[in-house]
Amino acid sequence: MRIAIVGAHKVGKTTLAEELLENLSGYALEMEPYYQLEESGYEFSEIPTAEDFLEQFNYSVKLVSKSESKVIFDRCVIDILAYLHVIDPGKNIESLFDTAQTIIAGIDLLVFVPIEEPDLISVHRSDQPKLRSQVNDLLHDWMGDLGIAAIEVSGTLFSRRDQVIAKIS
Numbered sequence: 001m002r003i004a005i006v007g008a009h010k011v012g013k014t015t016l017a018e019e020l021l022e023n024l025s026g027y028a029l030e031m032e033p034y035y036q037l038e039e040s041g042y043e044f045s046e047i048p049t050a051e052d053f054l055e056q057f058n059y060s061v062k063l064v065s066k067s068e069s070k071v072i073f074d075r076c077v078i079d080i081l082a083y084l085h086v087i088d089p090g091k092n093i094e095s096l097f098d099t100a101q102t103i104i105a106g107i108d109l110l111v112f113v114p115i116e117e118p119d120l121i122s123v124h125r126s127d128q129p130k131l132r133s134q135v136n137d138l139l140h141d142w143m144g145d146l147g148i149a150a151i152e153v154s155g156t157l158f159s160r161r162d163q164v165i166a167k168i169s
Contacts, residue, residue: 001069001070001108001109001168002064002067002069002070002071002073002106002107002108002109003020003027003071003072003073003107003108003109003111003164003168004064004072004073004075004076004078004104004107004109004110004111005017005020005072005073005074005075005076005111005113006075006076006078006079006110006111006112006113006139007079007112007113007114007115007136007139008079008082008114008115008131008132008133008135008136008139009128009132009135010132011113011114011115011116011136012113012157012160013032013074013075013113014031014032014074015157016111016113016153016157016160016161016164017029017072017073017074019157019158019160019161020072020161020164020165021072023161023165024070024072024165026070027070027071027072028068028070028071028072029071029072029074030063030067030071030072030073030074031074032056032074032075033056033057033059033060033063033075033080034056034075036059036063037055037056037059042055048083048087048131049087050084050087050088050091053080053081053083053084053087054084056075056080057077057080057081057084057096057100060073060075060076060077060080060103061077061099061103064076064077064103064104064106064107065103065106067106073107076103076104076107076110077099077100077103077104078100078104078110078139078142078146079135079139081093081096081097081100082135082138082139082142083131083135084096085138086131086134086135086138087131101146101147104146104148105147105148107148108148108149108168109148109149109150109151109164109167109168110143110146110148110149110150110151111150111151111153111164112139112140112143112150112151112152112153113152113153113160114136114139114140114152114154115132115133115136116154116155149167151163151164151167
């Protein structure tokens, strides 16, 4: 089963992915494209740009396309596309959205980790809370339009983990 964990930054996606990895036998973890690209030498702008997110989007397309069956993705094409759209709302993303839908058709479960009220993770001004909120809202709107199995998790780390495990059982 391929599981993609999506959401804005600072919501606990990586922590959930790592927790699932510890509890699901035989799974591999694909860290988010940002870190993989950075590790390979890609230099990101200090302030995120549309080009940076387009690079991550294309990298994510490749990751999902070549992935094995038991993998957890920390980020996926759809949340990267949400960032791209929020940062550059004038950019026509229709063909990118079509690509994202085609790619996520290969995902067995999309796990949306939203910003909770009250927010479980403290966010500083340097964490761009407005961007975070806009991406969260856009992802929330898109979840029903994707046409694949998706769940929205909430609560503590262990509660979130249990929600995902219950869904795949």
